[in-house]
Amino acid sequence: MIELDGVQRSYPVGAEPLVALKDVSARIAKGEYLAVMGPSGSGKSTLLNILGCLDRPTAGSYRLDGREVGTLSADALSEVRRHHIGFVFQSFHLIGRLSAHENVALPMLLAGIPEDDRRARISTALDAVGLVHRAHHRPNELSGGECQRVAIARATVMRPHILLADEPTGNLDTANGEQIMRLLERMNADGLTLVVVTHDPNIGRRSDRVLVLRDGEIVQRVPGRELRPDALFESRA
Amino acid sequence: MDAAGYLELGVGAVRSHRLRSMLSVLGIAIGIAAVILLTSIGEGTRRYMLAQFTQFGTNILGINPGKIDTLGIPGVFGGTTHKLTLDDAESIRRIPGIEAVAPVALGQARVAGNGRGRSVFVYGATPDLLEVLKFQIGQGSFLPPGDPRRGSLVAVLGPKLKRELFGEANALGRFVRVADTRLRVIGIMAPKGTLLGMDFDDVAYVPVTTAMRMFNLDEVQEIDVSFAHEGLSENVAENVRDLLVDRHGGREDFTITTQTEMLRVFHRVMDAVTATVAAIAAISLLVGAIGVFTMMWITVGERVGEIGLLRAVGATAREIHGLFLFEAVVLTVMGGALGVLAGLGIALVIRLAAPGLPLYTPIEYVVAALTLSAVTGMVAGVLPARRAAQLHPVEALRGE
Ligand SMILES: Nc1ncnc2c1ncn2[C@@H]1O[C@H](COP(=O)(O)OP(=O)(O)O)[C@@H](O)[C@H]1O
Ligand SMILES: [Mg+2]
Numbered sequence: 001m002i003e004l005d006g007v008q009r010s011y012p013v014g015a016e017p018l019v020a021l022k023d024v025s026a027r028i029a030k031g032e033y034l035a036v037m038g039p040s041g042s043g044k045s046t047l048l049n050i051l052g053c054l055d056r057p058t059a060g061s062y063r064l065d066g067r068e069v070g071t072l073s074a075d076a077l078s079e080v081r082r083h084h085i086g087f088v089f090q091s092f093h094l095i096g097r098l099s100a101h102e103n104v105a106l107p108m109l110l111a112g113i114p115e116d117d118r119r120a121r122i123s124t125a126l127d128a129v130g131l132v133h134r135a136h137h138r139p140n141e142l143s144g145g146e147c148q149r150v151a152i153a154r155a156t157v158m159r160p161h162i163l164l165a166d167e168p169t170g171n172l173d174t175a176n177g178e179q180i181m182r183l184l185e186r187m188n189a190d191g192l193t194l195v196v197v198t199h200d201p202n203i204g205r206r207s208d209r210v211l212v213l214r215d216g217e218i219v220q221r222v223p224g225r226e227l228r229p230d231a232l233f234e235s236r237a
Numbered sequence: 238m239d240a241a242g243y244l245e246l247g248v249g250a251v252r253s254h255r256l257r258s259m260l261s262v263l264g265i266a267i268g269i270a271a272v273i274l275l276t277s278i279g280e281g282t283r284r285y286m287l288a289q290f291t292q293f294g295t296n297i298l299g300i301n302p303g304k305i306d307t308l309g310i311p312g313v314f315g316g317t318t319h320k321l322t323l324d325d326a327e328s329i330r331r332i333p334g335i336e337a338v339a340p341v342a343l344g345q346a347r348v349a350g351n352g353r354g355r356s357v358f359v360y361g362a363t364p365d366l367l368e369v370l371k372f373q374i375g376q377g378s379f380l381p382p383g384d385p386r387r388g389s390l391v392a393v394l395g396p397k398l399k400r401e402l403f404g405e406a407n408a409l410g411r412f413v414r415v416a417d418t419r420l421r422v423i424g425i426m427a428p429k430g431t432l433l434g435m436d437f438d439d440v441a442y443v444p445v446t447t448a449m450r451m452f453n454l455d456e457v458q459e460i461d462v463s464f465a466h467e468g469l470s471e472n473v474a475e476n477v478r479d480l481l482v483d484r485h486g487g488r489e490d491f492t493i494t495t496q497t498e499m500l501r502v503f504h505r506v507m508d509a510v511t512a513t514v515a516a517i518a519a520i521s522l523l524v525g526a527i528g529v530f531t532m533m534w535i536t537v538g539e540r541v542g543e544i545g546l547l548r549a550v551g552a553t554a555r556e557i558h559g560l561f562l563f564e565a566v567v568l569t570v571m572g573g574a575l576g577v578l579a580g581l582g583i584a585l586v587i588r589l590a591a592p593g594l595p596l597y598t599p600i601e602y603v604v605a606a607l608t609l610s611a612v613t614g615m616v617a618g619v620l621p622a623r624r625a626a627q628l629h630p631v632e633a634l635r636g637e
């Protein structure tokens with residue numbers, strides 16, 4: 001359960017601080033599939049980074065499963081990320097010198113999970129994204145879709161309960177994007193809380209709920225299936 | 238993250254840029270190789286010289302005419318000087334603790350016998366020389382005891398000189414001619430070999446008075462003194478000085494060199510050599526450290542995205558710091574190991590090419606070299622690692 005109350009994030013730029021998020025309050029239930037939409041620069045990534053404990057709100061409260069995490073130390077936030085949160089990025093963020101297998105191993109290496117355990121869990125994670133046969137390929141030997149599937153395996157190998165994806169299909173063609181979304185949705189169906197930042201209304205419509213951001217504020221909250229094609233356009237009014 | 242994690246990530250990163258990693262540690266490798274080589278030569282020389290010095294034992298001292306300090310610079314000196322005489326030697330013998338006193342008058346001359354001749358050093362000595370230098374007689378006897386002023390016409394030959402003149406034939410009782418003096422051969426020395434560059438097998442010994450007469454000397458060039466044990470060194474030197482100053486009319490117109498002091502000077506010289514090597518090591522490690530620093534700084538810049546990702550999957554700032562520091566240490570230790578191998582390799586080649594050259598590599602130096610390169614890595618890696626650790630995760634993720 002994620003609870004945001006009056007969350008604000010501002011950057012000290014020049015005399016007037018730049019407010020990227022202002023007074024955002026929201027509840028995200030366990031196992032929910034949430035889409036975050038809005039024009040570029042509206043604060044979607046900022047919100048996602050705060051949800052993922054990569055960044056801290058400058059004001060307001062963020063409770064994760066009842067625990068206030070907005071004010072935790074940097075080390076404590078690392079710990080939260082390590083065990084509770086998985087990230088998927090638009091640009092994959094795979095490490096080029098490492099094979100798919102080794103990329104998936106990274107979070108477990110950091111968490112100090114024993115080698116034997118690691119091996120089994122990597123196989124499971126790669127199997128879940130259908131890439132066991134590519135385990136020893138490097139990212140430059142994989143297609144964009146395959147890279148993102150490796151990234152999903154990496155994001156889920158620690159069995160987090162929240163999966164955060166920032167425009168996960170942004171660098172992919174429609175077919176590959178569709179495959180990635182189906183993967184993410186399947187994991188959501190298995191109980192993972194899924195938050196996806198997207199520009200694609202089709203993805204929004206598939207989600208349980210859509211938050212529309214504009215200028216750092218939530219301007220619309222609708223169930224995904226009620227999202228009309230012109231909703232984003234309308235919210236500007 | 239545990240040690241295995243650091244090892245896997247750190248070594249992996251270094252290996253992914255083989256050539257660049259190699260180049261960046263070349264400075265350290267060359268520096269360490271130079272240090273290993275120089276210390277090998279230095280230590281080899283120290284050990285060789287020490288062995289040569291202590292052949293004669295540490296319980297001896299030498300007296301030479303003229304005042305010369307240990308650095309070999311003659312002192313300012315005026316007025317009449319007294320000769321160093323056999324009487325001086327005789328009087329020294331009475332000092333307590335002294336076991337043998339050997340006055341030496343040295344000359345170079347052609348020694349002829351059996352129709353052959355050979356130019357060698359001729360030692361004018363007394364029987365005590367054998368005791369002082371711990372030489373062994375091989376055949377016959379050494380110089381006869383008795384009043385050193387007698388100057389009997391006998392000679393003892395080094396084994397090489399004997400072989401050169403008489404071949405395998407018996408030389409005892411035969412005659413040799415040295416500077417127009419006919420001497421009867423009464424003994425042959427046991428082989429001794431070369432000490433401090435002097436071939437003691439290719440010399441002749443004659444009574445000191447005989448030598449002084451042959452070479453027209455009115456004083457001895459050296460009086461060697463041995464005493465019971467090294468501990469007496471200073472005491473004996475003090476007594477000898479007092480006695481000779483007294484005999485020489487209140488002047489210290491002679492120089493006493495104790496073996497202890499010789500060794501002290503020798504060690505001082507060798508320490509200066511060691512200090513020079515250390516300075517070379519320091520400079521080359523500094524240069525090497527700059528190379529590794531540069532490389533690590535660039536690496537951090539190139540891997541901002543990777544740093545962001547590592548933070549996203551749970552790495553703490555401290556772990557990022559440790560990771561890059563460890564990478565720098567992996568680099569420098571690799572360079573150090575490379576340098577040690579190269580140094581030992583070159584030392585081996587030298588040993589094969591010039592077997593006479595004394596070379597010795599103490600294992601402690603190898604360990605020290607590797608430790609030093611690890612420390613260099615830590616120093617060189619500090620700033621790049623701090624830069625990596627201070628990156629904000631969000632900025633780092635965006636920075637790719
Ligand atoms: N480090 C930063 N310093 C200053 N402004 C920032 C920083 N990061 C983001 N912003 C600003 O915050 C706003 C929201 O950014 P972001 O969350 O990335 O938008 P989105 O993901 O919706 O495109 C933008 O105006 C952006 O310029
Ligand atoms: Mg964004």
